[in-house]
Amino acid sequence: MNKIILTKDEVLRAQKHTKSNRAAARYLGVSYNLYKRYALTFNDNETGKTLFDKHLNRQGKGIKKHLGGYGKSKKFHKHPLEDVLEGRVDVSHYTVDILKTRLIQEGFLIEQCNCCGFEERRVIDYKVPLVLNFKDKNKKNWKRDNLEFLCYNCYFLNVGNIWSDNQLKQMEDYEVNENTFNKDDEPTWDLGNAHIEHLKELGLWDEVEDGDEFIDRG
Numbered sequence: 596m597n598k599i600i601l602t603k604d605e606v607l608r609a610q611k612h613t614k615s616n617r618a619a620a621r622y623l624g625v626s627y628n629l630y631k632r633y634a635l636t637f638n639d640n641e642t643g644k645t646l647f648d649k650h651l652n653r654q655g656k657g658i659k660k661h662l663g664g665y666g667k668s669k670k671f672h673k674h675p676l677e678d679v680l681e682g683r684v685d686v687s688h689y690t691v692d693i694l695k696t697r698l699i700q701e702g703f704l705i706e707q708c709n710c711c712g713f714e715e716r717r718v719i720d721y722k723v724p725l726v727l728n729f730k731d732k733n734k735k736n737w738k739r740d741n742l743e744f745l746c747y748n749c750y751f752l753n754v755g756n757i758w759s760d761n762q763l764k765q766m767e768d769y770e771v772n773e774n775t776f777n778k779d780d781e782p783t784w785d786l787g788n789a790h791i792e793h794l795k796e797l798g799l800w801d802e803v804e805d806g807d808e809f810i811d812r813g
Contacts, residue, residue: 599625601633606646615652618702676701680739694737695727703739708746710753726750726757 601623609619609630620630634647642649676697678684686694698704706723707714716723725744729736747757758766 599629601625601630603637603646606630606634606637610646610650612705612707613650613702614700615702616647616650618700619650621702622705676703680737680742682738686735686737691727698727698742704742704744707744708749709743710745710749713746713748726754728754 605623606619609622613619613622616631616634617627619634620627623630631647634650635645637646638644639646639649674684674688676694679686679689679694680703699706705714706725708725709728714723724747726747728743728745728750730741730743733741745754750757
């Protein structure tokens, strides 16, 4: 068996794209103990700390907690994510947005477009416009090598539409409708059930009924 050797540049690259040491180990595809051994041998040029100590994140700083506050709930972490990705746990136990968040938090996917590398965040809510794409088109196949993040542009160019023609028309051609009080009001967005389900599959539908995120579908 070939011995795995990590360079300082590899450790730094993993830390650049992750928020914790465990996530960095997953990013590199090595065990946590192996990663830790090397990260402790390299020092940060500015602070003098080891790269391991510099990347410690006991408070979870920078890790998203905006999805209904269930990042710490038992239902959120009910099953190891590896079991979901390897098919040992039915994905119906979780919603897509929960799994997307876990993929990022636990270092399985980098929060950037796998096609063009886009990773810019919107200032108002720190979100990156990404869609979870299933390479084989099977949305029940959650194996790691079947998953990737694509920005809206790359998804449109390589996979298909995100928005319906009706929504695009409302974006481009503002029309006052009977549900608005005056011409300065925002237009009402009427989405069909089919399109809502499509947005849910892409992980772009944020509306959650109170308590739904805690429901165990097992």
